[in-house]
Amino acid sequence: MNEAQIGGMRFALDLSQPLYEQVLEQVRSSIAKGEIALGERIPSVREMAQALKINPNTVMRAYQELERDQLTETRRGQGTFITTDAEKVSHIRHRLAEEAVDEFLGRMSSLGFTASDIASILRAKGGEVR
Amino acid sequence: MNAISGAGICKKYGKRRALDRFDIEVPENAITAILGPNGAGKSTFMRMLTGLVVPDEGTLTVLGRKPSWETNRLISYLPDRARWYQGHTVETAIEWGSRLLPSFRKDEAREIVGSLGLEADMETEGMSKGQEARLMLALCLARDVPLLVLDEPFSGIDLLSREKIVAALIDSFSVRRQTVLICTHEIAETESLFDHAVFVHEGRVALAGEVEELRSERGSMQDIYRRIYA
Numbered sequence: 001m002n003e004a005q006i007g008g009m010r011f012a013l014d015l016s017q018p019l020y021e022q023v024l025e026q027v028r029s030s031i032a033k034g035e036i037a038l039g040e041r042i043p044s045v046r047e048m049a050q051a052l053k054i055n056p057n058t059v060m061r062a063y064q065e066l067e068r069d070q071l072t073e074t075r076r077g078q079g080t081f082i083t084t085d086a087e088k089v090s091h092i093r094h095r096l097a098e099e100a101v102d103e104f105l106g107r108m109s110s111l112g113f114t115a116s117d118i119a120s121i122l123r124a125k126g127g128e129v130r
Numbered sequence: 131m132n133a134i135s136g137a138g139i140c141k142k143y144g145k146r147r148a149l150d151r152f153d154i155e156v157p158e159n160a161i162t163a164i165l166g167p168n169g170a171g172k173s174t175f176m177r178m179l180t181g182l183v184v185p186d187e188g189t190l191t192v193l194g195r196k197p198s199w200e201t202n203r204l205i206s207y208l209p210d211r212a213r214w215y216q217g218h219t220v221e222t223a224i225e226w227g228s229r230l231l232p233s234f235r236k237d238e239a240r241e242i243v244g245s246l247g248l249e250a251d252m253e254t255e256g257m258s259k260g261q262e263a264r265l266m267l268a269l270c271l272a273r274d275v276p277l278l279v280l281d282e283p284f285s286g287i288d289l290l291s292r293e294k295i296v297a298a299l300i301d302s303f304s305v306r307r308q309t310v311l312i313c314t315h316e317i318a319e320t321e322s323l324f325d326h327a328v329f330v331h332e333g334r335v336a337l338a339g340e341v342e343e344l345r346s347e348r349g350s351m352q353d354i355y356r357r358i359y360a
Contacts, residue, residue, distance in 0.1 A: 002322065015321060015350040018342040046304035053296060054322040055161055056304045058342070 006043050006051045008035035019054055023062040031071060031082060032093045039084040042072060133158045133277055133309040134179065139188035141174055148174040150333035152188070156311055158276075161303060161323055164313040165351065166330035167359055172313045173210070175330075176281050179311075180207060193277060203232045206273040206308075208266055210282040214254035220265060221250040227269045239272035245301070246294050260291030267295055271302045278308045284316045292319055299323065321351040329358050 002013045009030040013022050030036050042048075045063060049056040063080060066072045070088060074080045083089070108118050134156035141149040149171045156162045164172050177183040178190055181197035192201045214223070220243055228236045240250070246264040254265065263283065270278060284292050296319060303310060314320060321327075321341070328338040336358050337344075341351065348354050 013322070016345060016353060018345050019322065020342055046301065049300050049304060050297060052322075053300070053319075055325055056300060057160065057325055058322075 002053060004051050004053075006048065010035070011052055013052060013054070020058045020061045020065075023048075023052070023054075023059060024065050027062065027066060028071065028092055029096060031089055032096050036082055038082055038086060038089065040082050041079045042082060044079060131158045132156060134190075134192050134311065136175075136178075136185075136190040137188055139175070139178070139185045139190060141178075141183065141186050147333050149185070152330075152333060153335055154328055154338070156309065157326060158309050159307045160325035161299075161310040161312065162326040162328065163317075163320070163324040163351075164311065164328045164330060165315065165317060165355060166336075167315055170330040171333040172315075172330050173281065176279065176313050179279055180205060204275050205277045205279055206231075206270040206275050208270045208278075208280040208283055210285070214257070214262065214265075216255055218254040219250065220248050220252045220254070223254060223265060223269065224272075227272065231269065231273055233274045234269075235272050235274055239268055242268040242271050242298060242302075246298055258288070258291075260287040263287050264291055264294060264298075267298060271298060274306070276308060278302075278310045280310070280312045280314075282314055283312065284314055284320060296320065296323065317351050317355055324351070327351055327354075329354065331358055 002011075002015070004011045004013075009027065011023070011026050013019055027036075027042070036042065042063075043051065045056050045059045048059045052059070063072065067074065067080075070085075071083050071092065072080050073083065105118070113121070132155045134154065136152060136154045139149050139152040139154075140147065152171065152175065154164075154175070164175065166172050174183055178185060179192055179197060180202050181199075190197065193204055195201050218226070224236060224239045224243065227239060228234045243250070243265065246268055248261065248264055248268070252261070254262065257265070267280075267283060270280070283295055287295070299310070300323070302308070312320070312324075324341045326339065327341050327344060329336045337354065344351070344354060348357075
């Protein structure tokens with residue numbers, strides 16, 4: 001596992017999984033958590049590749065995907081910036097929440113719990129989240 | 131487009147088959163690694179790129195042509211052993227490079243040497259193996275040519291030198307996007323740099339592909355390496 005921090009963003013890369021997807025997911029989640037603010041400049045491809053010690057082509061591929069999702073925009077000669085559109089960020093937050101819930105439900109069902117079991121456990125916990 | 135393609139390459143030394151129907155494609159503007167233990171046939175293939183070794187059978191093209199002095203001008207080659215004549219300093223090595231190496235950029239060489247932690251007046255005599263390797267690499271990276279070939283750039287070199295070499299490669303590739311071919315048996319710190327990997331086993335290609343795809347199908351290059359050669 002290669003770990004690195006760039007500005008407010010934290011990365012942990014697992015070399016047994018495609019790196020481009022991990023960079024993409026981790027930038028997305030940094031945006032969702034507010035580790036990087038709306039309108040803030042993100043590191044250049046070279047800076048990011050250097051910090052993560054990975055191939056610049058891998059970073060570029062992740063950045064292109066962020067741009068396609070309109071989470072970032074590139075201003076000529078100035079660099080790449082996080083969107084200023086709060087709606088897009090709340091959209092990713094929602095998507096990440098759904099993914100987290102799916103993962104939780106998947107684990108619970110693999111342990112043999114039904115939907116009503118899960119609901120009652122959540123109720124017993126007071127429905128509270130840390 | 132491929133910068134290098136080889137098909138059905140055979141090479142025998144006496145009775146020993148160094149390469150046995152070896153097929154390879156090295157795409158342009160990407161970093162390709164040739165991986166495998168010592169004796170797998172990597173070095174024989176690397177020497178063919180500059181025409182130092184000629185295949186007994188099969189075809190090999192480098193930048194669209196048969197290896198020759200014309201293609202050699204377009205290749206920046208880091209040999210697996212760095213050796214310096216006595217009496218050189220870092221600066222005179224750069225002067226030497228600018229007189230002898232085609233497409234050499236002196237200003238860039240000075241910049242790269244600095245980023246690799248070497249000073250202009252350092253003498254090559256008495257350099258550690260890692261320092262020598264860094265100087266050689268700086269001279270290679272200072273050439274504006276389409277193909278960079280690095281033969282075992284990390285072997286027997288201290289950790290900090292290895293890290294500096296990796297950083298210099300990332301910087302250089304960010305700017306130039308040259309085709310890079312690295313031959314190595316040290317994967318741990320370097321596999322995150324590769325776009326493509328070619329695993330060589332007993333003179334043949336055991337497995338080749340895009341590294342990100344290999345990761346999703348089979349895990350890290352280190353895992354694959356263990357499975358092939360264990």
